[in-house]
Amino acid sequence: MTHGSTPVLEPALFLDRDGTLIADAHYLADARRVRLLAGAADAVAMANAARVPVVVVTNQSGIARGLITTAQYEAVRDRTTALLRKGRAEVLATYHCPHWGHPTEPCDCRKPGLGMYRQAAAAHHLDLAHSAYIGDRWRDVQPALATGGIGVLVPGIETPATDVEAARSALSSRLFMAEHIVEAVTIALSMIGAERPLLPTVGAE
Numbered sequence: 001m002t003h004g005s006t007p008v009l010e011p012a013l014f015l016d017r018d019g020t021l022i023a024d025a026h027y028l029a030d031a032r033r034v035r036l037l038a039g040a041a042d043a044v045a046m047a048n049a050a051r052v053p054v055v056v057v058t059n060q061s062g063i064a065r066g067l068i069t070t071a072q073y074e075a076v077r078d079r080t081t082a083l084l085r086k087g088r089a090e091v092l093a094t095y096h097c098p099h100w101g102h103p104t105e106p107c108d109c110r111k112p113g114l115g116m117y118r119q120a121a122a123a124h125h126l127d128l129a130h131s132a133y134i135g136d137r138w139r140d141v142q143p144a145l146a147t148g149g150i151g152v153l154v155p156g157i158e159t160p161a162t163d164v165e166a167a168r169s170a171l172s173s174r175l176f177m178a179e180h181i182v183e184a185v186t187i188a189l190s191m192i193g194a195e196r197p198l199l200p201t202v203g204a205e
């Protein structure tokens with residue numbers, strides 16, 4: 001959408017995948033084993049209803065480690081998208097970092113790096129400073145601090161205590177913790193809605 005020649009940047013919801021939308025199965029290689037977590041489809045559907053685009057961002061170092069292939073990753077991604085769709089929930093796009101995050105092989109896309117978010121912002125005209133960053137790890141939420149957006153940590157069974165502690169000590173009017181994904185998205189949408197200029201409905205691409 002454009003006003004004249006200036007594209008209007010939209011806020012988005014950036015969601016982690018493993019441990020946030022689907023059960024964290026550690027280097028999930030078999031698409032048949034994808035299981036949506038409770039509330040995942042409902043949470044994405046809420047964002048859809050509010051016309052806030054949902055982008056999935058996921059670190060997949062298993063690819064660099066040789067534990068899963070790119071084809072296996074893509075099959076799991078597609079299954080996740082399909083299961084969400086069954087729940088009437090639509091994801092705009094999914095980005096992944098295939099790198100190891102090893103100090104000798106740094107990349108700018110592994111979370112908490114901003115590479116995936118910047119890629120998504122450029123492709124879909126998203127406003128990172130007014131977007132929300134949600135996941136079960138501190139690194140999913142850190143981009144909110146870097147961009148000026150809204151962060152919500154949803155601790156799960158795999159969340160390290162240090163991640164919860166990091167979020168707890170950073171709690172603010174822009175950084176939150178939620179007990180489940182629906183609560184996290186509710187908070188994020190209310191924050192986005194409060195700041196968002198009233199825009200005309202954006203059509204599908």
Ligand SMILES: [Mg+2]
Pocket residue numbers: 016017018019020024135136137
């Ligand atoms: Mg996760």
Ligand SMILES: [Zn+2]
Pocket residue numbers: 097098099107108109110
């Ligand atoms: Zn990367």
